[in-house]
Amino acid sequence: MSVYCEDPARLGETRLPDGRSLGWSEWGPPDGTPVLLCPGAATSRWLGFGPDAVEALGVRLVSVDRPGLGVSTPAPGRTFSDFADDIRRLAALRGLGRPAVVGNSQGAPFALACAEAGIASAVAVVSGADEVAAPEFATALPAEVRGLVERAVSDPAGAEEFFAGFGADAMWDMVMGGSPECDLAVYRAPDFTAAYRRALEEGFAQGAAGYARDTVLAMGRWPFALAGITVPVDLWYGERDTGHSPDNGAFLAARIPGARRHVVPGTGGALLWTRAEQVLTSLVARSGAARG
Secondary structure: OOOOOOOOOEEEEEEOOOOOEEEEEEEOOOOOEEEEEEOOOOOOOOOOOOHHHHHHHOEEEEEEOOOOOOOOOOOOOOOHHHHHHHHHHHHHHHOOOOOEEEEEHHHHHHHHHHHHOOOOOEEEEEOOOOOOOOHHHOOOOOHHHHHHHHHHHHOHHHHHHHHOOOOHHHHHHHHHHOOOHHHHHHHOOHHHHHHHHHHHHHHOOOOOHHHHHHHHHHHOOOOOOHHHOOOOEEEEEEOOOOOOOOOOOHHHHHOOOOOEEEEEOOOOOOHHHHOHHHHHHHHHHHHHHHHO
């Protein structure tokens, strides 16, 4: 059976200059090539990916709890720019330099914000949440999703209050209820189920405010300039993934200079775990070329 994830090799918290803390976890050699993971919705630092690939490629994989999730200090009203600034400080304090960055699911716009801010050396968006509030998607979204997007844009405070009603069980049920069978085969693997459920429980350990803020940011208009991203970006989508982007990232890729889009046959939104070696191999090579 495939090993999709393992417990972190190292766990810690780093205090930022303003007194807040960011929780992080690491896999792979501590002197390896830094790759920073912006995790998916409501999941904490505990859920990594591709342990065999991480070791084989000499990657130091670092996952970070966004503010209000896991053990990271809440930051009400935070923005994408605030998050990028946090990562800039964390990278300096943890000796990450300009890491390559992976943005999975709802973590995608946070990874792209880091790229636009000049923090990342390369980005892999994997099953990434798209900018669904872009007018080009107005008629492409299911009515229920379109209603949530419109609320996130027109009434972000109200939308945030709504999403603050979610919890770990609701998130798990939403993922399991909306995934194709190829993804369920991954999610139902006992070790993965335990790791994913643990990451969700820890993601909501301080309540749902952190998740709610993330969701309103991700579902609203993205304020950073995609056209201003100058580092290599690869977008990875499974052809059976119907939940993260109305067009599997085609419009998103067209807005990022030089972006490469990959649509992988026979897979869905669990791509981060089923194609970890492919994603990391490409990302490390692209990051090295950018640095060189």
